[in-house]
Amino acid sequence: MxxxxxxxxxxxxxxxxxxxxxxxxxxxxxxxxxxxxxxxxxxxxxxxxxxxxxxxxxxxxxxxxxxxxxxxxxxxxxxxxxxxxxxxxxxxxxxxxxxxxxxxxxxxxxxxxxxxxxxxxxxxxxxRRTISLGHTVGRWFLFNAGMGMDAIVVRRMEELRHRGRKATAGRYFRTTLGSFFRPSVTPPVFTAEVPDHDPIEGVRFGFVSNTGPWTYFGTREIRTNPHTDFDHGLGIFAATSVSVPRNIVLGARLLAGTEPKARHLYRNDDVEWVRFTCAEPADVQMDGDYLGLYQKMEFGYRRGVLDVLAATKGA
Incomplete structure (x- = not known):
């Protein structure tokens, strides 16, 4: 071999x-x-x-x-x-x-x-295990892409890394908290669209996942879309508020591993495509890599596209 x-x-x-x-x-x-x-x-x-x-x-x-x-x-x-x-x-x-x-x-x-x-x-x-992947802007993503606040966090983390700081879990946590609490950090408002659903207006940050968990806090799994995995469609997690009190409650549910629910949240764990549209350029990240500013992002997925060296599901 x-x-x-x-x-x-x-x-x-x-x-x-x-x-x-x-x-x-x-x-x-x-x-x-x-x-x-x-x-x-x-x-x-x-x-x-x-x-x-x-x-x-x-x-x-x-x-x-x-x-x-x-x-x-x-x-x-x-x-x-x-x-x-x-x-x-x-x-x-x-x-x-x-x-x-x-x-x-x-x-x-x-x-x-x-x-x-x-x-x-x-x-x-x-x-070998065959998995599905998401794609957008002519590239594949393995686990997650996002527009808004999470991409702002990724951008700020990359700025810190360029200044010689290591990307530790604690630094990610502090950067995330600082982004939500800092008044000068105001992500643009955008619209999210998925099949068979009215457009979700006023989104402040949104994730498109190819699997779950797609992030961790130390050793703790964070599952924004608990039923999204490598064998099904995309998950969407779109929040229409960056209010600290409202998102602290949502964050607590994520940390506790309970079903993420909130009045300002739209979530679907298995969709064929997702579209984000913004009136002004917004920060975008893919698999933790900052992509830049975009006004429109279309996310799709393809079943059974890549073989990986991993135990088959359920093994």
Whole structure:
């Protein structure tokens, strides 16, 4: 079995020793080629190369951003004709970022040593699981995209990282609280549309999920759309208020793991498409990566598009 191991030396929680240990462990049993990312977009280029050169699997040791890039490189544009996932390299992950949402949603341990053992067992069994993905603006997203307040938080976190701050769970929490409480942070109002429902007007922040959970507070799962998963349609979570008291109650329900409900919330866990329309440019993020300002976003999904190195559901 030919495996391409892609490592991100700039990921938050990777070390040279850990990367070498992972490469040596895989190389003891499989034919492994190690590639290190050198610039933004490089992981996607390597994913596309793995397809062209006929690799059986691609393992990413890095954060969610690197995994997203590799998935997009393997699959190509969502507008292209779909390919049989079995004809493409399967995607595996050994967590190395701060959140590692995609790996954890697949049941992969956040501990790199445990994750490596899981990965080796799955490779030995030649096991693959086929999952569905969301897409927008010509790119695939693995677990979540959003417009409004959550994207503002992602933008502010990226600004902090560029100043040398690590993206820890505590810093995410403080940045989120600061964004809600700071009067100068006012996300634009937009409209959300889904099939067979009147438009939801006055949305202040909205998430489109491909699975749940799509984020974590430390080890605690945050399930905005508890019944959305890799085998069904998209989940939408659209809030029409940024009022602190109203969202503290909603946030408490999310932290407690109870069904998220509120008068200012529209939620659906299985839709075919979602459209966000804003009169002025609004912040947008995808898989925790800040995309920029957009006035219109259309989200779709495709069933059974990518094979991953993970235990089959229910196994």
């Amino acid at each position: 030919r495996v391409m191991l892609i490592t991100n030396p700039f990921a938050t929680f990777t070390t040279p020793e850990g990367r070498d240990a992972l490469a040596n462990t895989l190389d003891a049993r499989f034919h492994v080629d190690v590639e290190r990312t050198a610039h933004r977009g490089h992981a996607g280029e390597l994913g596309a190369r793995a397809v062209a050169e006929g690799y059986d699997a691609v393992v990413v040791h890095g954060g969610d951003g690197s995994v997203n890039e590799v998935a997009n490189g393997i699959l190509g544009s969502p507008d292209a004709l779909p390919r049989d996932p079995a004809s493409l390299p399967a995607l595996g992950v050994v967590p190395g970022g701060s959140a590692n949402v995609f790996a954890r949603a697949l049941g992969i341990s956040r501990d790199p040593l445990v994750a490596t053992a899981q990965l080796m067992a799955i490779l030995d069994r030649r096991e």
